[in-house]
Amino acid sequence: MLSSVNILVGGAFHAAVLFLVACGLQIVFGVQKIVNLACGSFYAIGAYFGITALALAFQMHVPVFGYIPVLVGSGLLLAAFLGPVVERVLRFIYHRDEHFQLLLTFAFVLMFEDIIRIIWGASPRQTENIYQVFGEFHLASGMTIPAYNLIVIAVAIALSLVLGWFLQRTRFGKIVRATAENAAMCEALCIDVSRVYMVVFTLGVALGTTGGALVVPATAASLDMGVELIVDAFAVVVIGGLGSMPGALVGALIVGFVRAAAISIYPEFEVLAIYVLVIAVLILRPRGLLGKAI
Amino acid sequence: MSLAETTAAPATRNMAKFAYAVPVIGFALIAVFPYIAGPHYTILMFSAMGFAIALFGLNLLFGFTGLLPFGHAMFLAIGAYTAAYLTAAKYMSLELILLTAAAAAIVIAIPVGLLCIRYIKIYFGMLTLAFSMLLYSFLFKFYKITGGDEGLRIKMPTPSLFDLSKHDTITILTGPLYYYVFGLMLVLALIMWRIVDSPFGLGLRAIRENEQKAKYLGVNVQRYRLVAFVVAGVYGALGGVIVAIPVGLADPSLAYWVQSGNLVFMLLLGGYTNFFGPVLGAVLFIFFQDQLMSYTEYWRLTFGVLLAVIVIFFPNGLMAVIDRRRWWST
Numbered sequence: 001m002l003s004s005v006n007i008l009v010g011g012a013f014h015a016a017v018l019f020l021v022a023c024g025l026q027i028v029f030g031v032q033k034i035v036n037l038a039c040g041s042f043y044a045i046g047a048y049f050g051i052t053a054l055a056l057a058f059q060m061h062v063p064v065f066g067y068i069p070v071l072v073g074s075g076l077l078l079a080a081f082l083g084p085v086v087e088r089v090l091r092f093i094y095h096r097d098e099h100f101q102l103l104l105t106f107a108f109v110l111m112f113e114d115i116i117r118i119i120w121g122a123s124p125r126q127t128e129n130i131y132q133v134f135g136e137f138h139l140a141s142g143m144t145i146p147a148y149n150l151i152v153i154a155v156a157i158a159l160s161l162v163l164g165w166f167l168q169r170t171r172f173g174k175i176v177r178a179t180a181e182n183a184a185m186c187e188a189l190c191i192d193v194s195r196v197y198m199v200v201f202t203l204g205v206a207l208g209t210t211g212g213a214l215v216v217p218a219t220a221a222s223l224d225m226g227v228e229l230i231v232d233a234f235a236v237v238v239i240g241g242l243g244s245m246p247g248a249l250v251g252a253l254i255v256g257f258v259r260a261a262a263i264s265i266y267p268e269f270e271v272l273a274i275y276v277l278v279i280a281v282l283i284l285r286p287r288g289l290l291g292k293a294i
Numbered sequence: 295m296s297l298a299e300t301t302a303a304p305a306t307r308n309m310a311k312f313a314y315a316v317p318v319i320g321f322a323l324i325a326v327f328p329y330i331a332g333p334h335y336t337i338l339m340f341s342a343m344g345f346a347i348a349l350f351g352l353n354l355l356f357g358f359t360g361l362l363p364f365g366h367a368m369f370l371a372i373g374a375y376t377a378a379y380l381t382a383a384k385y386m387s388l389e390l391i392l393l394t395a396a397a398a399a400i401v402i403a404i405p406v407g408l409l410c411i412r413y414i415k416i417y418f419g420m421l422t423l424a425f426s427m428l429l430y431s432f433l434f435k436f437y438k439i440t441g442g443d444e445g446l447r448i449k450m451p452t453p454s455l456f457d458l459s460k461h462d463t464i465t466i467l468t469g470p471l472y473y474y475v476f477g478l479m480l481v482l483a484l485i486m487w488r489i490v491d492s493p494f495g496l497g498l499r500a501i502r503e504n505e506q507k508a509k510y511l512g513v514n515v516q517r518y519r520l521v522a523f524v525v526a527g528v529y530g531a532l533g534g535v536i537v538a539i540p541v542g543l544a545d546p547s548l549a550y551w552v553q554s555g556n557l558v559f560m561l562l563l564g565g566y567t568n569f570f571g572p573v574l575g576a577v578l579f580i581f582f583q584d585q586l587m588s589y590t591e592y593w594r595l596t597f598g599v600l601l602a603v604i605v606i607f608f609p610n611g612l613m614a615v616i617d618r619r620r621w622w623s624t
Contacts, residue, residue, distance in 0.1 A: 035416055089602065092606045093606060096609070098416055099362045102364070102416070104605045106555045106558075107599070107602040108602075109598070110595070111595050111599065112598075114594040115595065117592060227552055235424075238420060267435070271434075272432060275424055278424045279424050279428065282413075282424065283409055286417060
């Protein structure tokens with residue numbers, strides 16, 4: 001009983017963060033057809049930036065309920081700076097073979113690892129007891145659930161609803177989906193496709209940085225968190241289907257729960273189980289559970 | 295007969311007289327290297343030759359067949375762990391280790407290849423990445439079999455050609471074993487040249503250019519791709535054995551996806567459009583990394599910028615800048 005609640009809450013927490021980062025990967029792939037290896041790096045730099053933002057908020061005596069807006073805001077602010085710059089560099093190779101696009105994002109993985117090292121140093125960083133500040137829920141059977149985990153899950157759901165509304169209901173969202181469908185036709189219809197690409201990529205970065213910022217009160221920020229997360233986010237999009245938002249949700253839930261279950265039942269299989277699943281999906285249904293036909 | 299030969303303009307065909315100039319000068323430099331550089335740099339060159347062997351295989355897939363694996367480091371790990379297991383069991387013969395590593399690579403590359411080659415482009419890359427991460431997490435987590443994150447020690451293997459019993463490690467690595475590996479690299483490069491210069495190699499290029507047309511011409515696309523994948527795997531494992539010998543350790547990071555990314559980086563640096571790009575890429579990467587690391591701890595930033603510049607401005611790599619002729623083109 002104890003372990004099953006742990007698996008559920010831990011899995012949902014991990015799934016919520018993974019979902020945000022995977023959404024960033026999906027939207028960039030869906031519209032720009034680029035597999036962005038650097039999305040893990042945006043997650044990592046978002047985490048470090050979140051810690052700095054929290055420390056500032058602490059000094060300015062921001063009340064406890066203000067911490068979450070500070071974290072989300074720091075993610076968005078960082079993305080507004082990073083997104084357009086990185087997208088500008090990627091623009092050199094939009095017309096080229098996708099292998100080169102993948103490699104250019106790998107170049108950003110290398111760069112961001114050192115940029116983090118230069119700004120924040122090599123040792124892991126942690127926030128001070130923010131995690132406990134939010135308190136915990138006591139269940140009838142004497143178990144406790146950290147409230148912060150539930151808050152992050154709620155924030156992730158809220159952010160994904162906003163994203164869904166933006167893509168489905170707004171005029172610009174419709175333009176984004178049209179560009180994903182056929183960029184050349186959109187260009188012919190006088191849509192500024194390079195602006196759409198810039199906004200979409202920045203949005204992808206924002207999902208990564210916000211995901212990273214939300215995770216720091218619960219875990220320490222370390223230099224390898226980016227390259228480690230990309231492995232999970234990648235599993236999410238393959239299982240769910242490249243370019244599919246509902247797929248990212250399904251994939252994130254599967255990876256989150258499988259990982260949480262493996263950690264508490266048989267730790268040796270933590271990553272192995274996920275990759276066996278990825279390979280099974282790629283063999284049996286290469287488009288992913290909810291993806292479009294290749 | 296190579297594709298380059300048939301398509302070369304008359305002016306460039308005359309240049310074929312000097313076609314051997316750049317590679318011969320390059321290999322001659324590597325041959326005299328232990329005499330002009332200290333042991334530290336000679337051992338670096340030793341690892342670079344190991345990477346060059348692995349990259350010859352990688353280029354058969356990327357440069358010749360048009361498939362980019364993003365998990366090729368998996369085979370480096372297979373080679374390194376084979377060396378670790380055999381030397382731990384007192385089988386010290388280098389030939390035996392190389393043959394076993396090649397056999398292990400074949401045994402693993404056939405089923406993995408059969409699954410991977412069903413896909414092309416980004417999906418092929420992702421599936422190979424998934425398999426390499428599978429191997430990585432196995433090596434990392436199953437402590438009792440694989441030594442976990444500490445890895446396994448590799449004792450100095452002995453080639454049957456020389457008697458090395460009375461030398462110390464550095465003398466072996468910079469002397470007899472250096473030339474053994476140099477010879478191995480030359481032989482493997484020659485074999486690779488025979489492969490890409492054969493009708494099979496032409497078939498691979500035809501697949502790269504246009505899969506549909508290749509199929510109409512009677513090329514068995516899937517079988518060609520599988521053979522290319524297995525050969526690339528064997529080269530990867532042989533390279534892995536050589537790379538791991540000077541380190542003396544087989545550890546899981548060899549199979550990590552960043553290592554696969556670095557392999558592709560090396561290939562791109564040297565140039566996938568040239569047959570000798572792998573050698574140049576491996577040597578430049580290893581030495582540049584060593585120099586940068588001694589100046590600054592932020593070598594990744596420099597490398598990231600370098601990779602970005604290469605991808606954007608010199609996608610054909612440095613070998614294409616040095617040697618513009620098409621004689622050795624892929």
